[in-house]
Amino acid sequence: MGCNMSMDNLSKMNKQAVVHTLSTDLNLTDEQKQLIKDSWELFEPKKTAIGRKMFVNLFQVYPEMQNLFPEFRGQGNIDKLEETKFLNGHAKRLMTAVENSVNSLNDFESCSTYLQELGRRHKIRKLKPHYLERMGAAMMLAFKELYPDLWTEEADEAWNNLYKYISNMMTTGLNAP
């Protein structure tokens, strides 16, 4: 079941659509893990471009979210930001976290502590679970836009499952006392 994300879907994402039951399982078959690893090898050289595209997608629909990131605060319209250094900070850090997750696919337990800790560190950054959903939708759309031929329904489902795991782990850390 692919999610076939579009800007329209992204903009319609319901603010209330928060994950209520957080699964701590990595819901991926061996085939899906392999698909993610194989596709990441192709995405990796363009990971900065993917990260930039993701933020452009996110801010085009939710411009107010620029204020959550110090590097974007007060920088004005995203169209003017696109070619500047401003998109290299958090975009890079986020893609590194995704890369770490891909590299831990066969030992995912070890990654869950890292991701929960990452979520915990986002408490002071005003992160809300529904922001993570928006970010995920913007990321999937970036993959699809930059790699239309690789972005099959199978790739969409596998990457969505991986992102859901990342997001659930971060939310667990975020909600921890």
Ligand code: HEM
């Ligand atoms: C809308 C959701 C998010 C918000 C509002 C947010 C906000 C922030 C802010 C304000 C910082 C510190 C300044 C900076 O690096 O720009 C930061 C750092 C960081 N963020 Fe996020 N973030 C979000 C989602 C994510 C996601 C989904 C990931 C990873 C998958 C991530 C990974 C990181 C990493 C690795 C750092 C570097 C510092 C650290 O390790 O704590 N962030 N984030």
